[in-house]
Every structure is written in C-alpha cells, then in structure tokens.
Amino acid sequence: MKPTLEAVAVSTTFADAGGGRIAALDKVDARFLPGQLSVIVGPSGSGKSTLLHALAGIVVPEEGRIVSDAVDLSTLDEARRDAWRLTHCGMVFQDFRLIDELDALANTLLPAQFKHVRVPTALRQRAQSLLTEFGLPARSGPVARLSRGEQQRVALARAMLLDPPVLLADEATASLDAENGQRIADALLAVARTGKTVIAVTHDDKLSALADQRIMLKAGRVVTAEQTQA
Numbered sequence: 001m002k003p004t005l006e007a008v009a010v011s012t013t014f015a016d017a018g019g020g021r022i023a024a025l026d027k028v029d030a031r032f033l034p035g036q037l038s039v040i041v042g043p044s045g046s047g048k049s050t051l052l053h054a055l056a057g058i059v060v061p062e063e064g065r066i067v068s069d070a071v072d073l074s075t076l077d078e079a080r081r082d083a084w085r086l087t088h089c090g091m092v093f094q095d096f097r098l099i100d101e102l103d104a105l106a107n108t109l110l111p112a113q114f115k116h117v118r119v120p121t122a123l124r125q126r127a128q129s130l131l132t133e134f135g136l137p138a139r140s141g142p143v144a145r146l147s148r149g150e151q152q153r154v155a156l157a158r159a160m161l162l163d164p165p166v167l168l169a170d171e172a173t174a175s176l177d178a179e180n181g182q183r184i185a186d187a188l189l190a191v192a193r194t195g196k197t198v199i200a201v202t203h204d205d206k207l208s209a210l211a212d213q214r215i216m217l218k219a220g221r222v223v224t225a226e227q228t229q230a
C-alpha cells in the first residue's frame with residue numbers, strides 16, 4: 001500500500017545554549033499508511049514533537065524530504081504549506097494552542113473560520129457532537145477555565161473538525177484519566193479505521209497497544225519501526 005505521508009532521511013538541528021547544534025532528527029525514515037494508527041514513542045527530548053511538526057509541514061527539515069501523495073512539502077513555500085495543512089492535516093499540539101478567551105465550541109470551530117465566511121450549520125453540529133463524544137461538559141465559558149484534560153479534548157475535537165485525511169496528535173491522552181484516555185485512544189483508532197492516517201506521539205501504553213505501527217525514537221534516530229499484530 002502507498003503511504004499517505006512519508007519522511008525520507010529527515011535531519012534537522014537546533015541551536016543549543018552553548019552555541020553548538022543538537023540533532024533533533026537524524027536521518028529519520030518513516031512511512032504512514034492510510035487506515036493505520038501509528039504511534040511514535042521514545043524518551044523526552046528524542047525528537048517526537050519535532051518529527052510530528054515536520055510531518056505537518058510546520059518545521060522544514062534541513063535535510064531529507066516529507067512526501068505527501070508525491071508532493072515534497074519542503075518544495076512548497078510557507079503559504080502553500082499552510083494551505084496544504086488546512087486541507088490535509090488535523091493537529092493536536094502538545095501545548096494545545098487553544099485561544100484562551102474562546103469557549104470550547106468556538107475553539108473547535110476555528111479551522112472552519114479559515115474556510116467559510118459563515119460556518120455551515122452542519123459543521124457547527126459536528127463540532128458539538130465531537131465535544132459530546134469526548135465527554136466534555138455542555139457548559140460554555142473560556143477554555144482557560146477548563147482543566148488540562150478538558151482542553152486536550154477540545155484540541156482533539158478541533159483537529160478532527162474538518163475530517164482531515166491525516167490526524168497528528170502530540171500526547172493526546174497525556175492529561176487524561178484512565179476512562180477518558182481510553183475514550184480518546186478508541187476515537188483515534190476509530191478515525192484510522194475510516195481510512196485516515198493517524199499518527200500519535202504517546203507515552204501511553206494503552207494507546208500504544210492499539211497501534212498498527214510503533215516507531216521508537218532515541219536521540220533523534222529511529223531505533224525500531226515495527227508493524228504490530230494488534
């Protein structure tokens with residue numbers, strides 16, 4: 001099967017405090033198939049978020065390519081990458097990146113604002129039903145007043161709003177109790193089973209156990225990439 005998204009020999013560095021460079025990703029190869037839930041695991045600082053950002057076209061790697069359906073993202077300028085992301089990817093950031101003053105529904109509807117002058121009723125209903133599915137309380141009010149776990153679920157609802165072919169989630173169950181963590185893990189697997197490509201960075205064994213592919217990073221390198229028999 002052809003991958004939806006592929007990292008080919010991707011390397012990138014960041015400046016460290018001492019004026020040197022550290023390799024955040026070092027010749028990373030990874031392939032992500034439609035219909036599969038892949039997890040990226042590894043110790044803190046191993047490059048998981050950096051890889052996810054590269055796959056989303058947010059970080060352009062210094063070397064190597066990110067290929068989406070034969071398009072090499074690194075050949076696109078920032079505006080084209082933004083446009084690509086809007087139609088191809090939903091992203092849950094590790095730090096959520098919600099707008100504190102807006103309520104859960106308004107945050108969930110943000111991607112729709114880029115596409116529509118007036119948000120269609122169907123999308124408004126989808127936003128509400130995602131929030132309900134994820135067990136969020138119906139009360140509104142600024143998301144800044146929600147718990148971290150609630151904010152995390154708003155971030156996932158927002159990422160899923162436009163039903164993107166690729167869903168990228170950075171620690172999407174990290175702030176959740178067992179029950180809500182399981183609910184979100186099941187939701188990510190269900191999205192994959194509708195034919196989407198789901199890629200989740202996680203430390204969560206329950207989510208990891210559901211995955212079709214497990215990629216382990218250490219110090220910016222892929223140490224194992226295994227298809228699992230889930």
Ligand SMILES: Nc1ncnc2c1ncn2[C@@H]1O[C@H](COP(=O)(O)OP(=O)(O)OP(=O)(O)O)[C@@H](O)[C@H]1O
Nearest residue numbers: 014015022024043044045046047048049050051094
């Ligand atoms: N914007 C940045 N500027 C400088 N260094 C960075 C930046 N982003 C990441 N790094 C460094 O790159 C390496 C990989 O970071 P990354 O955030 O990808 O790790 P991670 O595996 O997601 O860790 P965690 O599990 O703690 O979220 C780390 O050494 C980190 O300090």
Ligand SMILES: [Mg+2]
Nearest residue numbers: 048049050094
């Ligand atoms: Mg991270």
